[in-house]
Amino acid sequence: MDRRPAVIANWKMELSHKASVEAANAIRKLLKDVKLDMDVVLCPSFPALGAVQDVLHNHEKVQLGAQNIHWEEKGAWTGQVSVLQLTPFIHWCIVGHSESRALTGETDEQVQLKVQLLLKHGITPVICIGESLAERQADQTIERVTAQMHTLLDKATRTSLTKMVIVYEPIWAISAAGTGQTPEPDDVAGIMLLMRKLVAERFDNEAAQRVRLLYGGSVKPVNVTPFISEPGVDGVLVGAASLHPMDFVEIIKTVQQNAQ
Numbered sequence: 001m002d003r004r005p006a007v008i009a010n011w012k013m014e015l016s017h018k019a020s021v022e023a024a025n026a027i028r029k030l031l032k033d034v035k036l037d038m039d040v041v042l043c044p045s046f047p048a049l050g051a052v053q054d055v056l057h058n059h060e061k062v063q064l065g066a067q068n069i070h071w072e073e074k075g076a077w078t079g080q081v082s083v084l085q086l087t088p089f090i091h092w093c094i095v096g097h098s099e100s101r102a103l104t105g106e107t108d109e110q111v112q113l114k115v116q117l118l119l120k121h122g123i124t125p126v127i128c129i130g131e132s133l134a135e136r137q138a139d140q141t142i143e144r145v146t147a148q149m150h151t152l153l154d155k156a157t158r159t160s161l162t163k164m165v166i167v168y169e170p171i172w173a174i175s176a177a178g179t180g181q182t183p184e185p186d187d188v189a190g191i192m193l194l195m196r197k198l199v200a201e202r203f204d205n206e207a208a209q210r211v212r213l214l215y216g217g218s219v220k221p222v223n224v225t226p227f228i229s230e231p232g233v234d235g236v237l238v239g240a241a242s243l244h245p246m247d248f249v250e251i252i253k254t255v256q257q258n259a260q
């Protein structure tokens with residue numbers, strides 16, 4: 001079954017307003033003559049969304065996403081941003097990123113509320129799932145991923161599954177986590193198999209083959225090939241390397257070549 005590849009840039013809080021615009025412009029230019037049949041998404045910080053949207057205007061190759069939303073549509077939530085405030089800008093939104101979870105203590109259930117809100121508003125949720133270093137060391141990876149998938153699948157429908165992207169992102173593999181390690185690509189493939197098996201148990205094999213699964217965690221031009229060569233890995237979520245337009249575009253091209 002053909003699943004559309006996706007490469008998503010998570011710029012975190014790393015770029016100034018000006019640098020976000022420059023990076024988007026550079027990526028736009030570097031992709032000018034590149035033939036793409038995949039989703040490429042930039043997720044800048046909230047204040048840069050409008051300016052990056054202007055840069056991407058009429059550019060069908062690159063879409064815009066946010067890095068988070070609140071789980072309520074509206075209310076007395078100082079400092080938070082609602083999906084309703086973002087719909088004019090974005091088609092994608094990361095939720096459940098471990099850095100947001102760590103900061104706010106949000107639960108898997110709250111992440112699911114966000115997923116439901118995004119789906120309601122026609123925005124593609126990019127849902128991050130993955131184990132911590134302590135969980136990995138305690139051999140609890142499968143348990144943790146299974147628990148997170150169950151919470152997600154409890155609320156999912158067969159149709160909604162085709163409208164989201166799930167990222168297996170082991171927290172310890174994120175470059176900012178500082179372990180300097182990444183999982184073996186065949187371990188990632190094993191987790192993808194587990195995730196598809198859980199989807200098949202909840203729905204059926206067809207649903208399992210349709211859901212898009214990405215890998216995230218220290219993806220760079222030099223290490224992307226083994227990950228995306230694994231069957232079942234449909235793309236990547238990229239943090240640090242996406243801050244460098246040439247690196248990010250190289251990753252995009254590698255994923256595109258691999259999909260052909």
Ligand code: PGA
Pocket residue numbers: 010169173174175176216217218219237238239240241
């Ligand atoms: P990284 O970040 O590529 O810098 O590890 C990925 C992420 O946190 O989404």
